[in-house]
Amino acid sequence: MSAQALFEKIITRFSAESAEGLNAVYGFELEGEALHAIKIENNKCRLLTESENASPDVTLKASKEIWEQIINGSMPAQMAFMMGKLQITGEFPLALKLPSLFSF
Numbered sequence: 001m002s003a004q005a006l007f008e009k010i011i012t013r014f015s016a017e018s019a020e021g022l023n024a025v026y027g028f029e030l031e032g033e034a035l036h037a038i039k040i041e042n043n044k045c046r047l048l049t050e051s052e053n054a055s056p057d058v059t060l061k062a063s064k065e066i067w068e069q070i071i072n073g074s075m076p077a078q079m080a081f082m083m084g085k086l087q088i089t090g091e092f093p094l095a096l097k098l099p100s101l102f103s104f
Contacts, residue, residue: 003033006067007047010038010102013071014045018100026094027056030064040101058090060098073104 001009007028019040025048028036037054039046048054060077062070066085069075077098080086088095 001068003030003036003064006030006064006071007036007038009071011045011047013102013104014040015101015103016043016045018097019043019045022097022101024057024091024094025054026098027054027059027090028067029059029061030067031062033064035059045101056090058088058092058094060095061087061089070104077104 020043023041024039026038026040028038030036034050035054035056037048037052037056039048039054062080062085066075066080070077070080070086077086081088
């Protein structure tokens, strides 16, 4: 699965009800890829384009394989983090909201 397809899949799993009052940019780094960013604002979620120059509030970094496992539900994000396979920088509380914002 391409990185673009991976993030388009994430967008389809967004839970608007869980995003009430949230205004944040989530950055996703896949090893060997450019930064991908998702903006959540007004209970809506969209993938930012490269030209929008995203400045993420929180950035999550993992290999493409780990992201595929998280999205497919075979590895919880919390487990990937505890195993050192997922690194988080920025506003950690936003990272903790991720499982409630997207159904993985």
